Amino acid sequence: MSQKINKPKILCSSLIIFPLLSVFFSTSSIFILQKCPAAEETPHKKAVVIKVEAFRYGYLPDPIKVKKGDKVKLLITSRDVKHGFYIKEYGINSTVEKGKITEVNFLANKRGEFTIVCTVYCGSGHLSMKGKLVVE
């Protein structure tokens, strides 16, 4: 008789213990993942956002300074007319119009100084319209 009573008890307690164990292990593994330094580095690095203004005949800020390894987001506007924004070494070739924001995203994976060139004729000083990107 006593065996017949005990079986449901064991079944019942295992029904409680196993979910509790699984909850314990899943929460502890989440905790371990959060503490793991590798997990902290894995999420995508936040982009460095820089507002840039193009004008006759230059760019502000000048130079645009970032650090090697930075994910860079440039938000470029024009003060006056349509301009170009060209950086050969980074394969960037965009245009900027007054009243609009041109977004340029790139990974600053090359150290050095790079010339920014205007590729849209914008007036008598167009050919001398240059800026600089510095990747430190």
Ligand SMILES: [Cu+2]
């Ligand atoms: Cu120009």
